[in-house]
Amino acid sequence: MAPLRGVRIGTATAGYKAWTRDDATLVELAPGTTVAGVLTRSRCPSPEVDWCRMALAGGTARALMVNAGNSNAFTGSAGRDASRAQVDAVAAAIGCSAGEVFVASTGVIGLPLPVDKAVGVVAAAHAALGSASFADATVAIGTTDTFAKGATAAAIVGGTRVTVHGIVKGSGMIAPDMATMLGFVFTDADVAAPFLQTLLTSATAHSFNAITVDSDTSTSDTVLAFATGAAGNAVLTSVDDAGADAFAAALSDVCTQLAQLVVRDGEGATKFVTVDVDGAEDDRAAKVIALSIANSPLVKTAIAGGDANWGRVVMAVGKAGETADRDRLEVRFGGTVVARDGVVVPGYDEAPVARHLSGQEVEIGVDLHLGPGRARVWTCDLTHGYISINGDYRS
Amino acid sequence: MAPLRGVRIGTATAGYKAWTRDDATLVELAPGTTVAGVLTRSRCPSPEVDWCRMALAGGTARALMVNAGNSNAFTGSAGRDASRAQVDAVAAAIGCSAGEVFVASTGVIGLPLPVDKAVGVVAAAHAALGSASFADATVAIGTTDTFAKGATAAAIVGGTRVTVHGIVKGSGMIAPDMATMLGFVFTDADVAAPFLQTLLTSATAHSFNAITVDSDTSTSDTVLAFATGAAGNAVLTSVDDAGADAFAAALSDVCTQLAQLVVRDGEGATKFVTVDVDGAEDDRAAKVIALSIANSPLVKTAIAGGDANWGRVVMAVGKAGETADRDRLEVRFGGTVVARDGVVVPGYDEAPVARHLSGQEVEIGVDLHLGPGRARVWTCDLTHGYISINGDYRS
Numbered sequence: 001m002a003p004l005r006g007v008r009i010g011t012a013t014a015g016y017k018a019w020t021r022d023d024a025t026l027v028e029l030a031p032g033t034t035v036a037g038v039l040t041r042s043r044c045p046s047p048e049v050d051w052c053r054m055a056l057a058g059g060t061a062r063a064l065m066v067n068a069g070n071s072n073a074f075t076g077s078a079g080r081d082a083s084r085a086q087v088d089a090v091a092a093a094i095g096c097s098a099g100e101v102f103v104a105s106t107g108v109i110g111l112p113l114p115v116d117k118a119v120g121v122v123a124a125a126h127a128a129l130g131s132a133s134f135a136d137a138t139v140a141i142g143t144t145d146t147f148a149k150g151a152t153a154a155a156i157v158g159g160t161r162v163t164v165h166g167i168v169k170g171s172g173m174i175a176p177d178m179a180t181m182l183g184f185v186f187t188d189a190d191v192a193a194p195f196l197q198t199l200l201t202s203a204t205a206h207s208f209n210a211i212t213v214d215s216d217t218s219t220s221d222t223v224l225a226f227a228t229g230a231a232g233n234a235v236l237t238s239v240d241d242a243g244a245d246a247f248a249a250a251l252s253d254v255c256t257q258l259a260q261l262v263v264r265d266g267e268g269a270t271k272f273v274t275v276d277v278d279g280a281e282d283d284r285a286a287k288v289i290a291l292s293i294a295n296s297p298l299v300k301t302a303i304a305g306g307d308a309n310w311g312r313v314v315m316a317v318g319k320a321g322e323t324a325d326r327d328r329l330e331v332r333f334g335g336t337v338v339a340r341d342g343v344v345v346p347g348y349d350e351a352p353v354a355r356h357l358s359g360q361e362v363e364i365g366v367d368l369h370l371g372p373g374r375a376r377v378w379t380c381d382l383t384h385g386y387i388s389i390n391g392d393y394r395s
Numbered sequence: 396m397a398p399l400r401g402v403r404i405g406t407a408t409a410g411y412k413a414w415t416r417d418d419a420t421l422v423e424l425a426p427g428t429t430v431a432g433v434l435t436r437s438r439c440p441s442p443e444v445d446w447c448r449m450a451l452a453g454g455t456a457r458a459l460m461v462n463a464g465n466s467n468a469f470t471g472s473a474g475r476d477a478s479r480a481q482v483d484a485v486a487a488a489i490g491c492s493a494g495e496v497f498v499a500s501t502g503v504i505g506l507p508l509p510v511d512k513a514v515g516v517v518a519a520a521h522a523a524l525g526s527a528s529f530a531d532a533t534v535a536i537g538t539t540d541t542f543a544k545g546a547t548a549a550a551i552v553g554g555t556r557v558t559v560h561g562i563v564k565g566s567g568m569i570a571p572d573m574a575t576m577l578g579f580v581f582t583d584a585d586v587a588a589p590f591l592q593t594l595l596t597s598a599t600a601h602s603f604n605a606i607t608v609d610s611d612t613s614t615s616d617t618v619l620a621f622a623t624g625a626a627g628n629a630v631l632t633s634v635d636d637a638g639a640d641a642f643a644a645a646l647s648d649v650c651t652q653l654a655q656l657v658v659r660d661g662e663g664a665t666k667f668v669t670v671d672v673d674g675a676e677d678d679r680a681a682k683v684i685a686l687s688i689a690n691s692p693l694v695k696t697a698i699a700g701g702d703a704n705w706g707r708v709v710m711a712v713g714k715a716g717e718t719a720d721r722d723r724l725e726v727r728f729g730g731t732v733v734a735r736d737g738v739v740v741p742g743y744d745e746a747p748v749a750r751h752l753s754g755q756e757v758e759i760g761v762d763l764h765l766g767p768g769r770a771r772v773w774t775c776d777l778t779h780g781y782i783s784i785n786g787d788y789r790s
Contacts, residue, residue: 044713044721074709076722076738109706110739214692215610216707217714297609297692297777301786311504312611314469318439319612326439327471343471344505382692383786387779391696 001134001152001165005188006030006228010128011140014121016069016107016114022140024118025132026125027064027184028094030228035061035102036197038204040221046073047080048103049220051087055099059193061226062096064184065125066141067105067118068169071180073219075112082115089122104222106143106169106180134165134186141182142169144389146265151257153250155189157243160233162189164250168258171213171265180218183208183258189247190229192237199248200225200255207255210287210377213266214386215295225251263378268385271303273362273378279330280373285322287375292320293364300382303362308353310338317366324368332365333357396529396547396560400583401425401623405523406535409516411464411502411509417535419513420527421520422459422579423489425623430456430497431592433599435616441468442475443498444615446482450494454588456621457491459579460517461536462500463564465508466575468614473507480510484517499617501538501564501575529581533562536577539784540564541660546652548645550584552638555628557584559645563653566608566660575613578603578653584642585624587632594643595620595650602650605682605772608661609781610690620646658773663780666698668757668773674725675768680717682770687715688759695777698757703748705733712761719763727760728752 007029011022037056039049055061065086072079083103091098105113132140138148149168154161170181185200200223208223229235236244264272275294280286293299296316302309310331317324327342334356337345356362362381402424406417432451434444450456460481467474478498486493500508527535533543544563549556565576580595595618603618624630631639659667670689675681688694691711697704705726712719722737729751732740751757757776 040713041716042710042713043716043719044709044724074706074721074724074734074737076736078738109709110734112738216691216693216710219710219713296611297781298611298785301782304782305786307786311469314439314504315437315611315614318435318437318614321436321438324438326469329439329469339469339505341471342469343473381786382782384779384782386692387696387699387777387782390693391700391702391776391778 001150004163004165004186005230006033007186008129009132009134009137010125010130011132011136012121012124012128014067014117016067016117023068024121024125025066025137025140026090026122026129028129029061029063029226030230031062033061033226033228034059034191034193034196035224035226036193036200037222037224038200040218042217042219044074044219046071046105046220047083048072048105049222051083052102052222052224055102058099060100061102062100063090063094064102064224065090066182067113068141068143069107070105070111070113071107071109071220072105072113073109075110078112082113082118085115086118086122089119093122093126102224104182106182106220109219134167138167141167144171145169146171149258149261151254153253155243155246155250157189157233157236157247160231162187162231162233162247164254166254166258168262170262171267180220181208181262183223185225185251185254187227188231189227190231190233190235191227192235195237196225196227199251203252203255206252207259211259211263212291212294212377212379213263260378263380266380267389268383269380270383271360271362271381273303273364273380275377275379276365278374279368279370281323281371282373283375286373288322289317289320289366290375290377292316293366294377294379297382303357304381304383306354306357308333308338308350308357313364313366323370325370328369330367330369334363396545399558399560399581400625401428402581403524404527404529404532405520405525406527406531407516407519407523409462409512411462411512418463419516419520420461420532420535421485421524423524424456424458424621425625426457428456428621428623429454429586429588429591430619430621431588431595432617432619433595435613437612437614439469439614441466441500441615442478443467443500444617446478447497447617447619450497453494455495456497457495458485458489459497459619460485461577462508462513463536463538464502465500465506466502466504466615467500467508468504470505470507477508477510477513481513481517484514488517488521497619499577501577501615504614529560529562536562537564539566541566544653544656546649548648550638550641550645552584552628552631552642555626557582557626557628557642559649561649561653563657565657566662575615576603576657578618580620580646580649582622583626584622585626585628585630586622587630590632591620591622594646598647598650601647602654606654606658607686607689607772607774608658655773658775661775662784663778664775665778666755666757666776668698668759668775670772670774671760673769674763674765676718676766677768678770681768683717684712684715684761685770685772687711688761689772689774692777698752699776699778701749701752703728703733703745703752708759708761718765720765723764725762725764729758
């Protein structure tokens, strides 16, 4: 990912954990940058999430600060105060209002962000602005990630080429102490904030909100999109504008790539699983059913074991609570139809299915044959590795 | 469990799998026996579940037939026909109407119940009536269960002693091929069917529907209660009747014991976990939150690892979607308050919590401090054993 007009990045070491790596990332955004965001639905969000939700109302951003190693979640007033102090320090350094500063933290829950480190690191990160690349930022925002995750796409908007860069961290929906998903998208396109929000909400529904590792939801999950406008295109304000479709596609593409990278880095994951549901009553029902399949421990362990256990898929469809007609149901693994009209297909040969399941890319397909609803979600298998990472890590 | 007046049991070998054990259980019930039931909410239920749902409308039962080794789920018209043929064979042997015959099957999904075996075994099971004990039945209805599960209680109803016996099978909410939960309760009390249904629904809400092993729901889960009336008490028709409370308590006690036994036999379980939620908006919200905690893979792996990871409990409260105030939340492990008012307690000492978590009985407590709602659910930890049982069993 090349540098992006209107974006400068600096990283520094706050020392949120006993390490020497850079764990504080400051991003300076050109004046006039618009912002949109999608935040965790957790009813116990971190103060950073609360702050972003409030600041999003303003629609503009001049800075993003990301802390890795401490999520600051469930830390009461001490955590709120520490986060606010960091926001103020960033605003002072950048020369903007606090409402234009966005923050995100990931790491241990229950330990207030150490205010001395959080504030103290701002100067160093600010001094480093321009010296760090997007690649550096992917590393600095990471925690338990086993690889750095970035994606890029481009679009032509009214004759002007615009770029969309994205970075993400996360390897489970949440984990012990560190696996919140934080995703940040940057573009040099000029996009009005309300329209950017519409596009990001839509893109997120089919990307970050269409993945699951373990069904658990972080207190800190955050996706923010920033549009600097430095490319100089005619500002995009609605789907009817020239190039809006192309920009939307690029944004969606980046979000999808990033989301898939999170699943591929899922804790203990050995297989990448695509679940397609068609023929549901509507898209909403299809997504509920798809997530029921993708979150089922029994489906996920079967995939881990390379077991063509379509009965577990039927079970997961049934438990989803959405309308299903057992006697119309079709189940596929890879390209092979295993069951149709509610019964196993005549002469079902498990061999090609077993071959498909032995690979690292697995496709599960369900057709309910009831209506036009469809959804696609991505997940990973559930393995001994997941148990080891999440159950054994203190022993 | 001693024999129960009005109940005769016979077991026989249908050979639903390649084994020589008894796998077909016939229970003959005295004329006038009333029945109630709670059936899986799966939208893809087995034909046996459909049948029971229909037959429950009649309110009386003369026979129960249980098949182990084949669930007959997702088997289309062949499965429906086979189950109906078995119902008819039982009705003919007992000399009752088909609507008084209840059936349940557990085992492989997707393979129609072999009609020759299912019908052929009826004569042998009928001939054996009276020769099998409740203990024999617990074994004959079992599949992957690692131990047989029964419970009993008694009550005085209007001066008459009545007995409640229960048997159950199950070790996960469902498993590959066999771990549906089937629970059957028998009493010699005289209880009108509508009141028996009221009591069973209530008892189930706090027992069978308050346990979770892996959040997965079987296509075949079935709980049936039969009241023969042979004890000769004045018939119970409402909570206002003398002894109704005592009977309700005995029924509830048996259901709770049976449900807890299922959790203790949870696949790969090494710890028995009680989750108490208090202070929620209402009981319904409390139960949603309790199940969110009990079903969280991250909570369950932490328990397996003996890790006092209260942050994961907060995460699970947050993701439940019910009203919660982060800054009032209290979290306990065993008798120790870990966090209060949304922050870790001053001087928190992990040592007693670690000792508690190293045991086999773990208690997680959450108080939302919002309202009067409370709920208790039971679960087990998530271990390498679960992965091995469900992921490796074909390899």
